[in-house]
Amino acid sequence: MEELLNNPVFVSHVIAASGSVAIGTAIVYPLDTIKALIQVGASSRKKLTTGEVLGRVKAVSGYSGLYSGLSWLTLGRISSLGVRFGVYEILTAFYKDGRVDNYVHVSEALCAGMVSGALECCLNSPFEMIKLRKQVAAAIPIPTISNPATKPAPAPIISRLLPGYVPEKATLDRTVNLLSVLSSKNINMAEALKNCPWMMTGSGMLPEVTHVSRPLDIVRLEGWRSLWRNLRSGLARDSIFGGVFFGTWQFMQLAMLNWKAVGMDPPPETNDEVPPLSPFAVSLAAGFSGSLAAIASHSFDTSRTRSQCVVLPRYLAMERRLLKWRRPGNWFERFTGIHPADRNLLLRGVSARMARSGLASFALVGTYFIAVDHLVSNL
Template sequence: MKELLKDQTFATHMVAGTWSVVLGTALTYPLDTLKVLLQVSADANTRPTTSQVLLKVRTLSGYSGLYNGLGWLAVGRVLGVGTRFGIYELLTSFYKDGREDNFVYVAEALMAGIVAGAAESFVTSPFELVKLRAQVSSAYRIRGTALDIKSDAASPLIGRLLRGYSPNMKALNNSVGLLSVLAKKHPNLGNAMKEYPWMMSGYGKPPSICHVRRPSDVISLEGWGALWRRVRSGIIRDSVFGGIFFSIWQLLHETMLDWKAVKMTPIPRLDEDVGPLSPLSVSLAAGFSGSVAAAASHVFDTAKSRDQCNVVPKHVYMEEKFFKMGLPGKELDRWTGIHPADRKILYRGIFFRMARSGVASFVIVGSYFLTIDQLFS
């Protein structure tokens, strides 16, 4: 390990990879913001257009609002893309072991990409949650002090356990009235109920994600598990994306090698004898693969984005888990994490995601090769 860290070649590739991922993320981030806002703003009756969403962002946050949460996504993408390509190269090295030609079949690239995408999802999920809530806050802001917990409305214990939680005092008083027929062993039954936040399940309204967007707020109100809660749709999304991305890229790579070998005399027997392909052709192949993979996995991206907009306090999640209250819908819907009410809006923002993934993949691969060439030269 020490020898690996001292190796300048490893450090050079790490710097080039980090720089290329950050550059590709920054250039395409406004497309990602518009895609997210189109996904989360739609419902059964309202489907804002791109111009309406852009107008909201410009009015509330200015054009700089399109870059809210960029830092979180950049860090997550560096770690996630590094995990994806690292695991892919590790798995394909086992496939190529013992073969005369340094060759990977398309089916092998598909399987390795699925595993690499699943691992990437676990790494990037917390960063995507914070990033998405920062993006939504740039276009949807709730003003006022309705979410402030006053000392005369709730006990300090609720303020510590349910930070940002606003109890519905009218419903709470009605509950106290229903219990008034019991013998009052406590001098103040209403204040006693406020000492137990789970007694108010369903009576309070969770705060907006605009007020629960920092990691400390998420952990305080929703718990550590919220960073990976219902990650199933994200795993399926990244597995589909990784499998299709690497399989198409490998197929295009083989096609370009065959096309180049046909023009050579004599025709090379091994792919290694053909020589390297041009960085531009490899970058274009990566961009096309990224666009197709994004289109194939977009429905799961919409399901994950909409689910991350739900603020679920810790005690409510514990009750859902205790009573085994899973997602509604058929077994396939529950297994994939797709809500039945979202079936008609699963393709919202698909063109923005295809453009973002295609351009980002092209920029990442192209800038990586360019940086490597400049550093080693």
């Protein structure tokens, strides 16, 4: 490892890769925010448009809200994309071992891409969830109490699980009035209800996602496992995305190499004898592959995005495990983590995600080539 760190070529590639990931993520991040809000706000009766999403974000947090959570996604993608491309290169190196030229079949690229995408999902999942909560919080106003002097003291259970959160007093009073007709030995029923985890909001409903957007609040209320919530949909999404992306990209590169070799005299015997492709052509192929992969995996992306925006306290998750709660839906939905209520919403935001993935892949590969050429030439 020390030898690699002292190798200027290796360090140049690391710097170029990190910079290209940061630039590509920042360029397309508003599209990612729009896509996420369309998916989260989708319902069977109403379909959010891009204009409505922009209007809500502008009214709540201004246009800067489109970049809410950018730092978390950038931090996660620098490491996860390194795993995706690194594992892909390692697997394809085994495929190419012993062959005359550096030839990789499209099917081999697809399999290697699926494995690398699955590993990428496991690493990027916590950053993705925090990023998503930040995006949603930037589009939903948080109600404030006008008179801080009359702000009720938080109950012990709330102060432990969700510091700073105050239940709605009117809702809590309404619940107390409904239960007051029942016989109770507890003199102060309101304070007793506050100590029940399911009465945190005062109505028995779960807290809004806007109140559970910080990493510490997520861990306190929902536990560490929540950072990998609905990992099944994530694995299906990133496996399909990685397989289609690398498979399509390899197919297009082979097609461009064969087209370039048509006019050569004498005809090349291997692909290594063909002059390398231009960085623009490779970047364009990567952008098209990213768009196609986004379309193929979008249904699972919608399922995971919507599930990550549901606040599920750890005491409820523990009850589900103890009661051996059965996932709803048919066998395919249970296997992939798709909720049956989302069947008609799985394609919401597909155009935004297709544009985001295509532009991000194009910018990532293009800036990487430019940065590597500039850094290596100055060594």
